[in-house]
Amino acid sequence: MNIDSIKNGIVIDHITAGKAMEIYRLLGLDALDCSVALIKNVASRKTGKKDIIKIDSDFDVDTDILGYIDPFVTVNVIKDGKIAEKKTIELPSELTNVLKCKNPRCITSVEQELPHIFKLTDRENRIYRCIYCETRAK
Amino acid sequence: MRSVIDISELTTGEIDELIATANDIIANPERYSEKCRGKKLATLFFEPSTRTRLSFEAAMYELGGNVLGFSEAQSSSASKGESVADTARVVSCYADIIAMRHPKEGAPLVAARNASIPVINAGDGGHSHPTQTLADLLTIYREKGGFENLTVGFCGDLKFGRTVHSLISALIRYKGVKFVLISPAELKLPGYVKDKLDKAGIEYRETDSLENSIADLDILYMTRVQKERFFNEEDYLRLKDTYILTPEKMALAGAGLRVLHPLPRVNEISVAVDSDSRACYFKQVLYGKYMRMALILKLLGVK
Numbered sequence: 001m002n003i004d005s006i007k008n009g010i011v012i013d014h015i016t017a018g019k020a021m022e023i024y025r026l027l028g029l030d031a032l033d034c035s036v037a038l039i040k041n042v043a044s045r046k047t048g049k050k051d052i053i054k055i056d057s058d059f060d061v062d063t064d065i066l067g068y069i070d071p072f073v074t075v076n077v078i079k080d081g082k083i084a085e086k087k088t089i090e091l092p093s094e095l096t097n098v099l100k101c102k103n104p105r106c107i108t109s110v111e112q113e114l115p116h117i118f119k120l121t122d123r124e125n126r127i128y129r130c131i132y133c134e135t136r137a138k
Numbered sequence: 139m140r141s142v143i144d145i146s147e148l149t150t151g152e153i154d155e156l157i158a159t160a161n162d163i164i165a166n167p168e169r170y171s172e173k174c175r176g177k178k179l180a181t182l183f184f185e186p187s188t189r190t191r192l193s194f195e196a197a198m199y200e201l202g203g204n205v206l207g208f209s210e211a212q213s214s215s216a217s218k219g220e221s222v223a224d225t226a227r228v229v230s231c232y233a234d235i236i237a238m239r240h241p242k243e244g245a246p247l248v249a250a251r252n253a254s255i256p257v258i259n260a261g262d263g264g265h266s267h268p269t270q271t272l273a274d275l276l277t278i279y280r281e282k283g284g285f286e287n288l289t290v291g292f293c294g295d296l297k298f299g300r301t302v303h304s305l306i307s308a309l310i311r312y313k314g315v316k317f318v319l320i321s322p323a324e325l326k327l328p329g330y331v332k333d334k335l336d337k338a339g340i341e342y343r344e345t346d347s348l349e350n351s352i353a354d355l356d357i358l359y360m361t362r363v364q365k366e367r368f369f370n371e372e373d374y375l376r377l378k379d380t381y382i383l384t385p386e387k388m389a390l391a392g393a394g395l396r397v398l399h400p401l402p403r404v405n406e407i408s409v410a411v412d413s414d415s416r417a418c419y420f421k422q423v424l425y426g427k428y429m430r431m432a433l434i435l436k437l438l439g440v441k
Contacts, residue, residue: 012417084387105263107242111221122333131246135264 010061011076012053017041019050019070026065026078026098032057044132064092068099068128093120095128099137106133140437141250141257145268145304150311157279158274159432160425167200169429173440174203180233181207182225182249183260184216184240185366189423190260190269191400193347195236197430201440206233216241226253235438237269241366242367256437258430264298270400271304272433275425277418278357280425281396287314293319293348293381294361294406298326301400302361303331310338317342318351322380324373325363348381352391358383360406360419383407388414398422 016024020038031034034057044050058077066073067089075087095118101108108114108130118128118137128137142148148156163170179198181191186209195205205365208214215225222240226249229236243265250257261267276284281289290309292302296319302334306327309315319334319342319355326344335342345351352358360383368374383397388411399407399419411417434440 103243105241105243105265107222107240107244107248107262110242111223111248113221114223128284130244132247133263134243136330 001016003039003097005081006035006054006056006078007033009057009078010053010059012055012132013050013068013074013076014044014046014063015051015053015073016070017049017051018046019051023066023069023073026069027062029053029055032059034059040096043090044062047092063087063089064095065098067096075078084116091123091126094118095102099128101130101133101135101137103130103133103135125129139250139254139256139257140264141246141253142268142437143247143250143257144266145271145308153275153308156429156432157276157438159282159435160428161274161384163428163431163435170200170201170435173435174198174201175439177201177203177235177438178233179203179205179207179434179439181205182214182236182237182238182240182258183209183231184211184245185209186210187239187261190239191237193262193427194258194269194430196354197427198432200427201431201434203234203434204397207237207369216320219358222248223252225249226257230254235434258433258437263298264271264300265303267300267304269402269426269433270301271431272309272429273396273422274305274359274400275308275399276420276425276429277394280421282356285312285315287311287360288312288356289316289318289354290357290359291318291320291348291351291355292327292359292361292423293383294343295325295362295363295377296321297325298364299361302327302359305359306331307334308430310334310340317339319344320346320348320351320381322377324377327382337344343375349387349390352387352395355391355395358397359393360394360397361401361404362402362404362406379405381406385410385414388416391416 037054039052041049076083077085099118117131121129198205223244230253237260239260240262243263246259363378365374395416397417
């Protein structure tokens, strides 16, 4: 299967196989007008298989979302057909409106306007907790 | 603007400082009677809690300040659908400091992020209750002279008991503290609090028997199984009478044991225990007022 290389845009590479759809959804790529290619189960020398997303426009990728879902991805910014920048992805220390707190006793369950904010409380085990009620993100 | 939402926001140094202030208030109450003249405390109680509210109000009055507020959500704008954030912004225009009780977890944090005055969490659902913990800490300090190397037993509802979670968070910072967690299987300490114990390398054991563990304890912290934390009345009725502290059980304990309870008590401590010199729960109420005085002074920056 062939997909053309892009001239100006973003390539999210080395996505853990199967996670591309979740990234597509959380980055809001469905709202874009440009061409977006989501390629599943591409052969990978390192991991056996991987997913790739190609976005054919200069899109400001939320690296916090990527870091939370899959910190092993690489983000390449393509300009004039060449890699202009490689963004490093880190586990974000805080996530705003990415996860929803599911604790029915949390203040966010009754006040719809509040931002859902989670903090990284254990980097080693990648544990995030709601800043309001400390419930662990699942 | 400094607020206190969770006990872990206070360093052990700050807790020492609050204990020192409270001890000084106890020794010299007249020196503090005018410290907050002209200042106002707003008590925003979205769920009823007479004793915590009265403790805050008594604390402010004894500092020479004034108090305004409400004692249930029905008598506030919350009943009209006002958000906690807006209430906090509005009350910031009227008062110098807020004490907030709310049934939803995290509501006082929302208030603190939106108020322009300090906010004290006076209890948020099953989550946190830092000033109760300050009362507990002063009681332990005055009875035991410090916190290191104590064996502390928690008994009853360790799942929803926010006073238990807060006191554990405070005590894990002291050397040699050990915990005995006494509860029925359904009301065990939640995983996130146990994570904290493991992370801090604290020695603890879980048991369902008060009789078999009371002899090992320096402190026994009793709790009430709270009806309002249950969605299901059947579970509440089944679990509420699991542990009742009686003179017979007290006979198994050492002379150095001190019994604490955040109150109100229902039937989990028999009234026959009240006259035992090891029962400290009414002193604890008094100490709570002094620690709230110390905290109000600290957050208002009054020397």
